[in-house]
Amino acid sequence: MEDGTELKDSELVKKYVSTGNSKYFSGLVEKYDKKLFNYIVKRIGDPEKAKDVYQTVWLKVASNLNGYKEENKFSNYLFFIATNACFDYLRELKKSNENIYRPVVRNGEEGEERDFIESLPSDTHDPERENESREEREMITSALNGLPDEQKDVILLRSNGLTFREIAEMKQISINSVLSRYRYGVDKIKYSIAGGK
Amino acid sequence: MDCENYKKMIPEYVSGELDISLIDSFDKHISACENCRNELASEKNIIKNISAEEFDLPSDLNTSLIEKLPHNQFIFKKPYFAYSAAASVILMIIVSVALNFNKPKVSGLVSDLKIDSLSSQSVTADYTTYAYIDEDFENMVAYDAALYENDKWSSDNSEVFSSDDQLFNDLITLEEIESYDDYLTSL
Numbered sequence: 001m002e003d004g005t006e007l008k009d010s011e012l013v014k015k016y017v018s019t020g021n022s023k024y025f026s027g028l029v030e031k032y033d034k035k036l037f038n039y040i041v042k043r044i045g046d047p048e049k050a051k052d053v054y055q056t057v058w059l060k061v062a063s064n065l066n067g068y069k070e071e072n073k074f075s076n077y078l079f080f081i082a083t084n085a086c087f088d089y090l091r092e093l094k095k096s097n098e099n100i101y102r103p104v105v106r107n108g109e110e111g112e113e114r115d116f117i118e119s120l121p122s123d124t125h126d127p128e129r130e131n132e133s134r135e136e137r138e139m140i141t142s143a144l145n146g147l148p149d150e151q152k153d154v155i156l157l158r159s160n161g162l163t164f165r166e167i168a169e170m171k172q173i174s175i176n177s178v179l180s181r182y183r184y185g186v187d188k189i190k191y192s193i194a195g196g197k
Numbered sequence: 198m199d200c201e202n203y204k205k206m207i208p209e210y211v212s213g214e215l216d217i218s219l220i221d222s223f224d225k226h227i228s229a230c231e232n233c234r235n236e237l238a239s240e241k242n243i244i245k246n247i248s249a250e251e252f253d254l255p256s257d258l259n260t261s262l263i264e265k266l267p268h269n270q271f272i273f274k275k276p277y278f279a280y281s282a283a284a285s286v287i288l289m290i291i292v293s294v295a296l297n298f299n300k301p302k303v304s305g306l307v308s309d310l311k312i313d314s315l316s317s318q319s320v321t322a323d324y325t326t327y328a329y330i331d332e333d334f335e336n337m338v339a340y341d342a343a344l345y346e347n348d349k350w351s352s353d354n355s356e357v358f359s360s361d362d363q364l365f366n367d368l369i370t371l372e373e374i375e376s377y378d379d380y381l382t383s384l
Contacts, residue, residue: 022263029259034251041252051255055262062266140246159247163212182208189243 009074017065025062032078039079039160043086043153044093045145053089057082079162080170083153090149136193143192144185151185154178198222203233207240 007015007027016024036057041050060081068077144152157167164182168175203226209215210223227234 022266025266026259026263029262033254033259037254037258038250038252042247042250047252050252051258054258055265058262059265137246137250140243141250144247155244155247158208158212159244163214164209165214179208183205186208186240186243190239 010070013065013068013070013074016062028061028074029058032075035160036078036082039082039156040086042141042144042156043082044089049089053082053085057085060085073166076162076166076170079157079160083157083170086153087149139193140189143189146192147185147188151181151188154181155185155189158182198226200226200230200233203227203230204236207233207237210237211241211244 007024009028009031012024012027015021016028037050037054040053040057041047044050044053057078061078064081068074144155147155154167157170158164162170164175164178168178171178203223206215206219206223210220215223227237
């Protein structure tokens with residue numbers, strides 16, 4: 001029996017639409033789960049809330065696959081829905097006056113608050129380099145979280161491997177607008193890093 | 198072009214979308230200009246750091262997601278499913294109408310039955326159709342009664358009946374002869 005992950009995205013979509021067999025949908029989920037989850041966490045800044053948004057995105061994808069056009073990349077379609085779902089979530093969050101740019105997580109039973117950046121996994125075992133790397137990442141993440149929503153989103157989509165052209169198509173704006181948002185955002189991050197030193 | 202122009206090209210250069218006609222010029226400038234080289238490295242570092250942040254996907258998240266999927270929601274939504282279902286219904290209607298059209302109309306009491314078709318040839322053909330296709334027992338009885346009536350009319354016309362009917366008639370005749378012989382012997 002064919003494994004869902006061996007098929008192309010468009011074939012998985014076709015087979016899921018025609019058979020309703022969740023095996024084919026699982027194939028799509030397995031390909032993009034980590035990328036999508038990380039994008040959502042970074043976009044909304046809350047790993048716990050990201051779980052709900054993550055499932056909402058996939059369920060929206062599942063119920064709208066009839067509208068998916070094969071000539072488009074599935075990943076673009078997925079991130080288009082994810083971008084909108086994150087936007088909806090953040091809009092609701094703003095309405096309830098919660099702090100969206102400096103999210104925190106509760107640490108342990110004592111209820112001590114710490115920045116969620118501290119919970120990020122590290123990619124090195126050298127304690128000194130690990131600290132430097134963590135500090136640098138904290139500064140970048142902090143600066144990213146301080147950006148206007150439109151600039152932050154373009155930078156996050158770009159860091160997930162989407163090209164500027166794909167982002168422009170997805171957001172239905174000109175490529176120059178996308179590049180402009182990106183440059184402003186990156187310049188602000190650079191400025192923050194330089195000012196922090 | 199000055200440094201500002203080349204700095205603007207950095208994002209598209211990194212994403213691989215810079216116009217091919219500008220790549221050579223960009224590469225030459227970057228190799229010669231330390232300031233722009235630092236800008237390129239800084240931008241790559243920012244994107245790399247943002248990409249490198251990884252949050253572990255909760256282990257049960259995908260399992261509970263698949264359980265929430267609506268089952269078989271797309272079956273019959275595709276046009277070809279609807280088309281085949283419609284074609285099947287139309288075909289069934291056509292076959293049903295065609296069979297009823299060829300069936301002789303039988304009405305009234307069995308003893309008063311008349312066959313619509315007056316032709317003896319069509320009676321023979323209809324009998325075959327009736328016996329093998331239509332399984333309505335009452336109609337078969339009615340049809341047999343009608344044939345019996347026709348038998349009187351067509352007794353001299355053997356082709357009206359099938360070979361089995363003729364054989365049956367022959368056997369009765371033989372029995373009658375034998376019983377007549379017996380009667381003669383007993384005298």
